Amino acid sequence: MRAARYHGVRDVRLEQIPEPEPGPGQIKIAVAYNGLCGSDLHEYFNAPTFIPMEPHPLTGAHAPCVLGHEFSGTVVAVGDGAGVFGPGDRVAVRPTYSCGECPACRIGAPNICKQLAFHGGSAAGGGLSEFTVVDETMAHKLPDSVSLLSGALVEPLAVAQHAVNRAAPGADDTVVVIGSGAIGIGVWLALRARGIEKVIVSEPSGQRRQAISRLGAERVVDPTSQDLQTIVDEVSGGVGAAVVFDAAGVPQAFADGLSVLAPHGILMVVSVYERGLDFNPTALLTGEHTITTSLTYSDTEFAEVIANMERGVYGADGWTDVIGLDQLTDAFELLRAGEAVKILVEI
CATH class of the missing domain: 3.90.180.10 (Medium-chain alcohol dehydrogenases, catalytic domain)
Incomplete structure (x- = not known):
């Protein structure tokens, strides 16, 4: 074969x-x-x-x-x-x-x-x-x-489902997804399935912005020409993002994510980095921010994704x-x- x-x-x-x-x-x-x-x-x-x-x-x-x-x-x-x-x-x-x-x-x-x-x-x-x-x-x-x-x-969407389950954003939270490749789209779909409406997607690729917009994303930002912080402030009432999902795996995504976090906000890394980044943990202190990560999934999340597919969410x-x-x-x-x-x- x-x-x-x-x-x-x-x-x-x-x-x-x-x-x-x-x-x-x-x-x-x-x-x-x-x-x-x-x-x-x-x-x-x-x-x-x-x-x-x-x-x-x-x-x-x-x-x-x-x-x-x-x-x-x-x-x-x-x-x-x-x-x-x-x-x-x-x-x-x-x-x-x-x-x-x-x-x-x-x-x-x-x-x-x-x-x-x-x-x-x-x-x-x-x-x-x-x-x-x-x-x-x-x-x-x-x-x-x-x-x-x-x-x-199902497998890549289960990766996203696991990340969203771990971060557990609330229904009224402002959430940012950085990167709208397959995992970023999966995160957006999982957030939508949870009924979370205040979601902002940041993506420099025009083709990928168009793809997630076709799926129904309403707040899609080009970080090369728009100010992400301004849009997050508008949506959150100046509070910031309760959760940011780094689905891009590049240093700029990490920096952008930290910059828009609300006090006690969570930066969830759900991407593979090909190279390291310069990072000073002092940047976390003033907002008591949390950086956490997500890897793969469980059988439960596979079942959740399939159930969402069956009811037409994915x-x-x-x-x-x-x-x-x-x-x-x-x-x-x-x-x-x-x-x-x-x-x-x-x-």
């Missing part, structure tokens, strides 16, 4: 590899769609971070490895002892593996496991292949009303593009240049 395998920076190859078969407790999935995300770009353009070059301590996997951790598909076979799903079931997959033994796992936070691994990066197989095999505990069944295309968006229209597997590296370049919001690969 064909698969996209990561060998190193700027070295992703379409190769023929053996078709996997499910083992005990596993299901085999014919992949329908796989989304590309910011972490894929980081690995491709910058350096392997989540992809191990030596055997991963939990899974034993290492590069070259099949990419793709945001995917949906149809079950085509089940292994011994797997009884939750059957052939023909349509699923989205939570791609994370955890050890169950580290301090994070022991307190019920496997999403920050010390040995966290990802299907499609640091485990055997991935969504950028014709077929893949996962433990059936990682799959979530899609309702009939949720398409396989939308199913491939969808793929207006912010996604679909390509073929042969266009993969071109898609990386488009995303890197900000010329696309979310690209899904049709397998």
Whole structure:
């Protein structure tokens, strides 16, 4: 079967590899769609971070490895002892593996496991292949009303859902989302689902501003020509933003976020930074601000996203593009240049 395998920076190859078969407790999935995300770009353009070059301590996997951790598909076979799903079931997959033994796992936070691994990066197989095999505990069944295309968006939207759940903004709070790529859009959708109306989106890319505006965002700011602080003051009555989500992962986003926080405001970082930033913690003192972070998700958040899709809150229209597997590296370049919001690969 064909698969996209990561060998190193700027070295992703379409190769023929053996078709996997499910083992005990596993299901085999014919992949329908796989989304590309910011972490894929980081690995491709910058350096392997989540992809191990030596055997991963939990899974034993290492590069070259099949990419793709945001995917949906149809079950085509089940292994011994797997009884939750059957052939023909349509699923989205939570791609994370955890050890169950580290301090994070022991307190019920496997999403920050010390040995966290990802299907499609640091485990055997991935969504950028014709077929893949996962433990059936990682799959979530899609309702009939949720398409396989939308199913491939469950994973990134669950990232955003987890960040919003952790920050827990109130219904009357003013909230700022910096960056309207896929995660920024996901955060905006999750805020809308919670009934939060005073949301300001800051995004320098005209194409991405248009995409989130098409979805219904009313307060969309171009930080290169508009003053974010002035708009936040207008919306909040001079109080500032109770929560800022940094979904951009660049130093300017971090600085802009801090500058508009209300007293006791929260800056939630939900993006991967390719390089560090200069930061003086004294900037936090006068407002007793909190900087916190969010990583991946839980099965609960997968279920929340799917439920929101079923009731029509989330969808793929207006912010996604679909390509073929042969266009993969071109898609990386488009995303890197900000010329696309979310690209899904049709397998």
